[in-house]
Amino acid sequence: MLLTKAEIEARTITEDGQVFLQKAAQDGLETVWDRYQAQKPQCGFCELGLSCRNCSMGPCRIDPFGEGPQRGVCGADADIIVARNLGRMIAAGAASHSDHGRDLVEVLRKVGEGHAPGYTIRSEEKLKKVAAEFGIAADGKTPADLAVELAHAMEEEFGTRKKALTFLGRVPEKRRAIWDKLGITPRGIDRETSEMMHRTHMGVDNDWQSLLLHGLRNALSDGWGGSFIATEVSDILFGIPQPVPSEVNLGVLKENQVNIVLHGHNPIVSEMIYEAAQDPELLALASEKGAEGINLAGLCCTGNELLMRRGIPMAGNHLMTELALSTGLVDMMIVDYQCIMPALGEIATCYHTLMISTSDKAKFPHMAHHEFHPETAQSKARELVRMAVENYERRLPAKVLPAPNTPTRMMAGFSVEAILGALGGSPAPLIEAIKSGAVQGAVGVVGCNNPKIRQDFGHVTLTRHLIENDILVVDTGCAAVAHAKAGLKVPEAAALAGPGLQQVCKSLGIPPVLHMGSCVDNVRILDLAAALANALGTDISDLPLAAAAPEWYSEKAVSIACYAVASGIFTVLGTPPPIFGSPKIVKLLTEDIEGLLGASFAVEPDPEKAAARIEQHIRQKRKALGL
Amino acid sequence: MDESLRERVMVRLERCVGCRSCELACRVAHSQSGTLWGAVMEEPKPRRRIFVEQAAESPAPFLCRHCEDAPCVRCCPTGALRFDETSGLVAYAVDRCIGCHACVMACPFGVVQPGRGDLFVVKCDRCEGRDRPACVEACPTRALVLETAFLVDRRRRAVGRFVEAARLDISEADLMAAGSAQSP
Ligand code: SF4
Ligand code: SF4
Ligand code: SF4
Ligand code: SF4
Numbered sequence: 001m002l003l004t005k006a007e008i009e010a011r012t013i014t015e016d017g018q019v020f021l022q023k024a025a026q027d028g029l030e031t032v033w034d035r036y037q038a039q040k041p042q043c044g045f046c047e048l049g050l051s052c053r054n055c056s057m058g059p060c061r062i063d064p065f066g067e068g069p070q071r072g073v074c075g076a077d078a079d080i081i082v083a084r085n086l087g088r089m090i091a092a093g094a095a096s097h098s099d100h101g102r103d104l105v106e107v108l109r110k111v112g113e114g115h116a117p118g119y120t121i122r123s124e125e126k127l128k129k130v131a132a133e134f135g136i137a138a139d140g141k142t143p144a145d146l147a148v149e150l151a152h153a154m155e156e157e158f159g160t161r162k163k164a165l166t167f168l169g170r171v172p173e174k175r176r177a178i179w180d181k182l183g184i185t186p187r188g189i190d191r192e193t194s195e196m197m198h199r200t201h202m203g204v205d206n207d208w209q210s211l212l213l214h215g216l217r218n219a220l221s222d223g224w225g226g227s228f229i230a231t232e233v234s235d236i237l238f239g240i241p242q243p244v245p246s247e248v249n250l251g252v253l254k255e256n257q258v259n260i261v262l263h264g265h266n267p268i269v270s271e272m273i274y275e276a277a278q279d280p281e282l283l284a285l286a287s288e289k290g291a292e293g294i295n296l297a298g299l300c301c302t303g304n305e306l307l308m309r310r311g312i313p314m315a316g317n318h319l320m321t322e323l324a325l326s327t328g329l330v331d332m333m334i335v336d337y338q339c340i341m342p343a344l345g346e347i348a349t350c351y352h353t354l355m356i357s358t359s360d361k362a363k364f365p366h367m368a369h370h371e372f373h374p375e376t377a378q379s380k381a382r383e384l385v386r387m388a389v390e391n392y393e394r395r396l397p398a399k400v401l402p403a404p405n406t407p408t409r410m411m412a413g414f415s416v417e418a419i420l421g422a423l424g425g426s427p428a429p430l431i432e433a434i435k436s437g438a439v440q441g442a443v444g445v446v447g448c449n450n451p452k453i454r455q456d457f458g459h460v461t462l463t464r465h466l467i468e469n470d471i472l473v474v475d476t477g478c479a480a481v482a483h484a485k486a487g488l489k490v491p492e493a494a495a496l497a498g499p500g501l502q503q504v505c506k507s508l509g510i511p512p513v514l515h516m517g518s519c520v521d522n523v524r525i526l527d528l529a530a531a532l533a534n535a536l537g538t539d540i541s542d543l544p545l546a547a548a549a550p551e552w553y554s555e556k557a558v559s560i561a562c563y564a565v566a567s568g569i570f571t572v573l574g575t576p577p578p579i580f581g582s583p584k585i586v587k588l589l590t591e592d593i594e595g596l597l598g599a600s601f602a603v604e605p606d607p608e609k610a611a612a613r614i615e616q617h618i619r620q621k622r623k624a625l626g627l
Numbered sequence: 628m629d630e631s632l633r634e635r636v637m638v639r640l641e642r643c644v645g646c647r648s649c650e651l652a653c654r655v656a657h658s659q660s661g662t663l664w665g666a667v668m669e670e671p672k673p674r675r676r677i678f679v680e681q682a683a684e685s686p687a688p689f690l691c692r693h694c695e696d697a698p699c700v701r702c703c704p705t706g707a708l709r710f711d712e713t714s715g716l717v718a719y720a721v722d723r724c725i726g727c728h729a730c731v732m733a734c735p736f737g738v739v740q741p742g743r744g745d746l747f748v749v750k751c752d753r754c755e756g757r758d759r760p761a762c763v764e765a766c767p768t769r770a771l772v773l774e775t776a777f778l779v780d781r782r783r784r785a786v787g788r789f790v791e792a793a794r795l796d797i798s799e800a801d802l803m804a805a806g807s808a809q810s811p
Contacts (some may be wrong), residue, residue, distance in 0.1 A: 041648055041765045048667060065667070
């Protein structure tokens with residue numbers, strides 16, 4: 001069904017998105033926006049978190065207006081059901097990040113053992129630093145030995161033997177004390193997730209407050225555990241990101257080159273594809289087929305990982321994944337896991353695109369499965385790139401539409417190390433800028449796209465307001481890609497910032513919106529916040545910081561939001577989470593939790609109002625610090 | 628259908644899955660805030676005008692039928708309830724109501740509710756000011772439809788059954804017993 005201009009504009013603010021929504025409609029594709037329309041109205045009980053299907057006496061629903069049933073068959077009331085459901089969302093999010101982390105640890109170990117040809121240790125510096133944190137002395141050991149020992153120690157983190165996770169060593173003392181007092185210090189990574197599934201089984205934890213506290217501990221096991229390991233080990237294996245220029249939007253797909261799009265979250269597969277795409281033999285084959293080269297482009301966080309370390313351009317964020325296929329230019333899309341819509345394979349059948357799934361734990365309809373394992377990844381990657389090159393000739397000219405707009409320039413690669421490097425090696429200049437008021441504070445704008453919100457509107461509107469008010473924005477994930485598409489990630493974008501931030505950006509040659517990586521890389525933001533607090537001898541919650549997820553959709557985002565708040569960062573959500581069926585839980589999370597953690601949640605779908613709340617919060621924090 | 632007449636809500640009982648989305652939507656449509664998240668926080672709580680009951684093994688939505696010769700209208704001593712010829716609906720005028728609840732007792736479907744303090748009587752107003760009532764919009768299985776759509780659908784299905792039965796050369800009854808997609 002063709003779409004009117006108004007319908008298209010209501011779906012996305014992006015120029016390429018608008019063009020390819022129409023192209024997709026002309027090609028007869030059903031996109032995520034169409035499916036969302038078809039799902040409407042969505043179930044109000046589920047929207048409020050009031051439906052439970054945890055056992056087969058149910059499913060049960062609680063009437064939020066008090067007339068119908070107020071208890072499930074087991075006797076659980078609205079508070080218990082909402083808390084259990086939220087707990088399970090956190091567990092699923094934490095499990096996803098942490099399992100991703102574990103896969104990297106496996107590669108680290110195999111690299112050390114010499115069983116992962118093609119992979120290597122790119123950052124010995126970080127290997128040594130992290131090994132030292134785990135109490136492993138580097139003296140006399142080869143990087144390979146150190147890798148094996150560190151991998152082994154990290155594997156232990158996933159189990160049960162720890163009292164507290166090792167990376168908690170980076171957390172400010174005051175914060176640790178709060179967690180200990182509340183009993184939410186995260187122990188083993190898998191332990192907290194497993195315990196959450198246990199607690200939310202019928203007849204286990206039926207105190208909504210203790211369920212929520214464990215939810216925070218579970219989220220912390222992700223933030224300071226699973227995700228932290230994922231980021232640190234990725235840096236060890238693939239290098240610490242440094243500022244790098246690149247480009248974004250569907251214009252990065254080249255008409256005269258072999259286009260391979262990498263989608264998912266884990267860099268293990270995509271890094272090998274990156275290597276294979278440099279292979280002279282495959283490049284020669286490409287030119288034999290009439291292509292001018294092999295062009296890699298990223299989607300979602302696999303894209304962000306490659307962008308951060310290799311400057312690979314981004315085709316788009318979550319809601320662009322289907323539209324990328326509608327260009328007819330994608331010769332191969334390779335996916336690993338997370339946020340890959342199961343609709344993609346079928347959409348690709350309209351084009352010549354080869355769809356490849358690579359993870360033993362993530363299979364999709366209409367995709368060819370080519371499993372990656374560390375032992376064989378290198379040869380597998382070559383095989384796939386060869387297939388993509390051979391597929392170039394099979395493009396269907398009638399279905400090809402190159403993006404009419406040129407790619408937007410951007411800068412990425414702002415790891416904590418890179419930011420401190422830009423500052424001359426210590427956080428002191430940033431602290432000075434905050435003290436002087438040139439930079440009022442910093443906000444992490446992170447998270448997904450969600451068809452319930454006009455694509456990128458939430459991110460871009462919020463971020464523009466923040467930088468105008470001299471608030472530095474750091475970002476990750478699909479939010480970062482939204483900002484890049486809007487042109488906020490070039491040094492020249494400093495002109496859009498308030499006078500103070502503008503001056504700081506100009507003197508350092510950086511954009512006012514710093515790309516810190518993928519969604520697991522939200523821990524880079526935590527790490528930086530902790531480093532600032534430690535440098536000031538205070539707690540994270542005392543700093544003029546905030547976080548926002550204006551267009552979040554995933555369970556991983558719930559876990560991230562919870563570890564942000566538990567770590568002391570005020571967090572504003574753009575889409576209402578399914579908690580409104582319990583007024584008690586809403587009050588706890590948006591008000592009372594402040595007294596326990598020095599931070600709370602807010603829900604604000606309007607990005608302008610969200611900006612106002614964040615600015616007010618930052619003013620309060622500055623005032624409390626006497627600034 | 629005459630322009631001034633407002634189409635009533637019809638029920639395709641066989642499609643109802645008992646999700647109660649219509650009940651939530653009706654409350655939201657009669658709330659101050661007009662949003663689900665706002666409505667759950669309101670006092671007094673917005674009331675629903677549609678009721679999903681388990682009736683004879685099946686979930687069944689009940690709402691005011693807007694009867695042309697309505698028992699509630701007949702028994703109303705003050706004329707607060709009356710059949711409005713223009714809209715074709717049973718209209719309620721709160722300023723004439725004395726709260727005797729004769730209508731509550733008279734309604735054969737039990738869909739006129741006594742108010743609780745804030746209102747004398749609560750019943751379906753067919754969503755004043757809305758073309759498509761909230762419950763109709765909310766129903767995910769389209770169990771609730773407006774009159775015209777209901778009749779068109781019934782007629783088309785009937786023809787579908789004749790044709791399918793003729794094609795298969797079986798009786799309509801056998802076709803229905805076999806669970807045809809064209810079942811009413
Ligand atoms: S756990 Fe309780 S509320 Fe949930 S489905 Fe079972 S009986 Fe119902
Ligand atoms: S309660 Fe009001 S509307 Fe109902 S019969 Fe009495 S006077 Fe009429
Ligand atoms: S038509 Fe409106 S008032 Fe009547 S039951 Fe449906 S939603 Fe409620
Ligand atoms: S919304 Fe529709 S399916 Fe759900 S209970 Fe109401 S009538 Fe039945």
